[in-house]
Amino acid sequence: MVQTEAAMEAYNAYWLNSPLPAADVLWMVVILVIAIVALWQARTFVSQF
């Protein structure tokens, strides 16, 4: 199924008041960056302990 117009409207409304640019994409970028840093730290941790 595809998203209905009402669902997309509700989804897009979340980012309208954000003070950040392109907040609808930026939140995913922030998650990916932090997740990669955590994974890298976990690799380092495995080799140290």
Add this chain to the structure above:
Amino acid sequence: MDLQLLKKQEHQRRVRKGFMWALFCAILWGLWYIPGTVVWVLNPFDEMYAEIAATNGDGMSLIITAVLITAFNALTVILALMVWNGVLGKFGEMKRTLKEFNPCSKWFFLASIFGGPMAILGSFIAMGFVGGAFAAVAALMYPVVGSILASKWYGEKISKRAFAGIVFIIFGGITIFGGGLLTEIGAGNVVWIGYIGGLMAAVGWGIEGAIAGKGLDIAEPDVGLTLRFLGENIIWWVIAVPILAILGFPMFKYALMVFEPLTMLVLVFAGITFGFCYVTWYKSFPLIGVGRGQGIGNLYGLFAVVFIALFFGDIPDWTILVGGALCLIGSSIMFSEDTSQLESLRGE
């Protein structure tokens, strides 16, 4: 070099890492509220909510929809944890731990009952009935439950400083619950089930932490946590979802409609944040103890409010801000504790 000095340095390094993992947990947990909130308005969940609400009312509809969202959240968490364990080369260890049910895996399956049906579902209920910021901070009381249980059950040491931190968190929690409740009573709109959801989250995660602390005495956190989510997936997909379908709710109809790119994308990001936050939470327990790990992990409330303000532009109510600040002070008191106090996490 002096052996005692080396031992002290190694101990300090372990404590620093423990606090680092707890902080990662807090950041990722706070971020989870972004996909955890927006997923509700996407198909098929919005249509599922509308269909059930038309026949069973809004309250029931919210809980049933939350079950399906939580089940999918558990599924994407397992995918994220497979990546995590794959990168760390832990699949062999996973097989070994799974085989040892009685000494190891049983604790993680037990943890999944309190963390899944109780805490995560409760958090979704709080989010749906009251709001994302409320749900994020309502569960802040969970370290109180976790540290008391860990202390009574297997003698984890709770210092005066850690106790002071807990007291601040209790007052923070009271401010959050009481303030929000007073505001809603004034408006004549008390959504009790939202507050019950918040309570379920606090008690559920506290009990889960204490149980996990016991299991982590003999098992690895990365693997233990994956088994805990394996247990949660079984609870949702083998027990809860089929039972609700038998009771006449359209669970499988909407479960099969979830394969839509945007919905899947949001669920995958919910899985990454939740899976990674949980695994870092578990990693902190053997290094700094359940009470402190949960105390620092508690900063998720603050991060959630910050991320919600940044990405949604929502300005939180003053009671949530005051309560969140008190909880933050409590967590900071634990964080700044002298590390020599942590040399042995258990009582003699």
